[in-house]
Amino acid sequence: MPLQIYKRGHVYWAKGWIEYNGRPIAGPYRRSTKASSEEGARDWINYETERQIRRYVVGDEPSKTFSDAIMLYNASPKAAKQLIPIVEAIGDLSLGTISAALLKSLGPKLKPKASTDTWWREIVTPATAVINNAHELEGTPLIRVKPYDKFERIAQDKRRGKLSRVERTPADKEWIEAFCRAADPYNAALVRFMFETAARIDQAVSLEPDDLRPHENKVRVKAQKGHPESWITVSPQMMDELLALPPKRPKNRKTGKLMKARVFGYGSSTGYNTRWKTICKRAGIPYLSAHPAGRHGFFTELVVRQGVDPVTAAKAGRWSDPNLPMRIYAHAETDEADIRARFRTNHVQEDPVQTPKSKKSKKE
Structure with a gap:
């Protein structure tokens, strides 16, 4: 039976055989086309049929390598930079021979002094994205990689002599006020803005004068980490502080040219570091x-x-899942010694109410 499409849920699947000159040459199929429309499902069948007929007539094509997969991947500048050493290490390997264990083993070779979190973020994640993108486009093997476990993380921390996932102390109102007393108006407003709105540093330093709506006390923050551009509300005092800052045109460090005027005067998300120290x-x-x-x-x-x-x-800070900030950011502030001392504290107990004893009647 030639390939036919049928619907399962919201996606179309294909079942049957691919035929050539009346003879089945590939199958049987029972596979998702990953298309939500009938037209998309038929396009998949046409592509798969052409591929299998070409394979039947000409023979297997050379296996695609990781370097071939790179050419299919639309990488961001940051991802492209991360992929350079990975291509140098495994670029000639065919995608079918690249295993999850192989990707995880690249960490100690390419970044021996980094943590397992860095290996996952800068090696495993971009490499996996390249391989699975080729799977979506060309039908090459899919790959799934299990994250490094806590034992691997602890062992790597011991080898490099440095702890990862160190608990960082968050700012409080006292720290903010002390900082602002010693800071210039631009940096004082910057730290107050982020503390009040949960804006990321890149969103904050990217603010331009047109991003302010004074009559509504609204500030536009750019899209970041999967969240769309949005207008957020600030306090009237915060808006007054922002409006009091004459916009500055920072210089682009790479080109030397002046950029558009910005509210806080910084041209990049790292320019504040030295000044803040x-x-x-x-x-x-x-x-x-x-x-x-x-x-x-x-x-x-x-x-x-x-x-x-x-x-x-979480909603006010634009987190889609409240469990994420609870797990990462919500630090208990009770001292551990105080907790232990509670087990040694003698609780004050109320004196029991003294009730007069009833006198027993003597038998006469």
Whole structure:
């Protein structure tokens, strides 16, 4: 029976055989076309039929290599930079021979001093994306990789002599106020804006004058990490602080040309670091980078210190899942020694009510 399509749920599947000159040459099929329309499903059947007939007449085509898969992948500049050493290591290997274990083994070779989290983020994830993109486009083998477990993470931390996933202290109101007293108006407004709105540093430094709606107390933050561009509400005091800053045109470090005017005057998401270290030293407070000072501090302040429910806090900070910030950002602030001391504390007990004993009647 030639290939036929049928619908399962919202997706069309194909079943049957591929035939050539009346003879079955490939099958039997019972496979998803991954198409939600009948037209898309028929396109898949046509492509698969041509591929199998060509294979039957000409023979197997040379296996696609990782380098071939790279040419099919539309990589961002950041991902392209991460993929360069990976291509040098496994570019000549056919996709069918690349296993999950092989991808995970690239970490110690390419970045021996990095953590397993870095290996996953900068090696395994981009390489997996390339391979699975080729699977979607050309039908090459799919790959699934199990994350590094805690034992692998601990062993790598021991080898490199450095802990990963170190708990970072979030900012509180006292830290923010001390920072602002020692800072210039631009950096004071920047840290207050991130602490109040949970904006990421790249969203904050990208603000332009047109991103402010003073009459509505609204600020436009750009799309980032899967979240679309949005207008967020700020306090009237925050808006006044933003409007008081004369916009600055930062210089592009690579081209040397002046960029568009920005609210905080920074041209990149890392330009603030040196200045903030100086401010923290002057204020006599520990240095915090933008994330613990802003987004991290925002959630801890609302949930832990002010008792706002996590769902409301997550929505205000533009997290799609409240479990994520609860797991990463909500730090308990009770000292461990205090917890232990509670087991040694003698609780004050109320004196039992003294009731007069009833006198037994003597038998006469």
